[in-house]
Amino acid sequence: MSVRYRPLPASFFDRRAETVARELLGCFLVSDSAEGRCAGCIVETEAYPGPHDPASHAARSVGRTARNDPMFGPPGTVYIHLNYGVHWCLNAVVGREDHPAAVLIRAVEPVEGLELMRLRRPGRRDRELTNGPGKLTKAMGIGPALQRLRLTAGPPLFIALGEVVPAGAAVRAQRVGISKGAEAEWRFYDRRSPWVSRRDRRVDGA
DNA sequence: TAAAGGATTTTCT
DNA sequence: GAAAATCCTTTAC
Numbered sequence: 001m002s003v004r005y006r007p008l009p010a011s012f013f014d015r016r017a018e019t020v021a022r023e024l025l026g027c028f029l030v031s032d033s034a035e036g037r038c039a040g041c042i043v044e045t046e047a048y049p050g051p052h053d054p055a056s057h058a059a060r061s062v063g064r065t066a067r068n069d070p071m072f073g074p075p076g077t078v079y080i081h082l083n084y085g086v087h088w089c090l091n092a093v094v095g096r097e098d099h100p101a102a103v104l105i106r107a108v109e110p111v112e113g114l115e116l117m118r119l120r121r122p123g124r125r126d127r128e129l130t131n132g133p134g135k136l137t138k139a140m141g142i143g144p145a146l147q148r149l150r151l152t153a154g155p156p157l158f159i160a161l162g163e164v165v166p167a168g169a170a171v172r173a174q175r176v177g178i179s180k181g182a183e184a185e186w187r188f189y190d191r192r193s194p195w196v197s198r199r200d201r202r203v204d205g206a
Numbered sequence: 207t208a209a210a211g212g213a214t215t216t217t218c219t
Numbered sequence: 220g221a222a223a224a225t226c227c228t229t230t231a232c
Contacts, residue, residue: 046224048224056224057217062218065218067216067217067218081216081224082216082217083225084214084215084216084224084226085213085214085223086214086215086225086226087225089224091224132225132226133224133225134225135226185224197225
């Protein structure tokens, strides 16, 4: 069975990081490769609203560097970074061009291409294929070759509108105690999904 | 189920 | 040279 997805418009990403992070819940992340298509329903995100956030790769103290340069691109740009020297993580750049803000995709629920995901992450149970930012990129074949791509342009990597996650199911949580600037980081997740990586307490309505 | 520690390499100070 | 937007294994309860 093949589902037809329509990429989200740039206007979707041209808003506050927290708004985009909340509304990405329920949307579909679609990744094509020579091996086939993988798609997943986004169930966990994290907002990096701008330079005032000390935890952001583009924090004021850091400025614009070769690494975070894609974050200064137009809304809908792909920003991929290597974390802890091991894991590739996928972000959607949000807000106006030259304002470095992004939303980290932290977890998805497999919708299409499950067999391909199993091949890419052998020996894992299905719920462990994509329940983390570094896991989902490996399962879906997402890497640095896709840097600066436009998520609004369709294949090979884009995000499509999905079902709206009801307010009662969406959790807005504040990440605490991770690093010095962590107070500024906001996470969102769908509490109904087994694929969520971190289930922190709700700190606000979402 | 939860907590703790090692892995591994890029980036910036 | 230290820290990092994490993952995985081990250990304990």
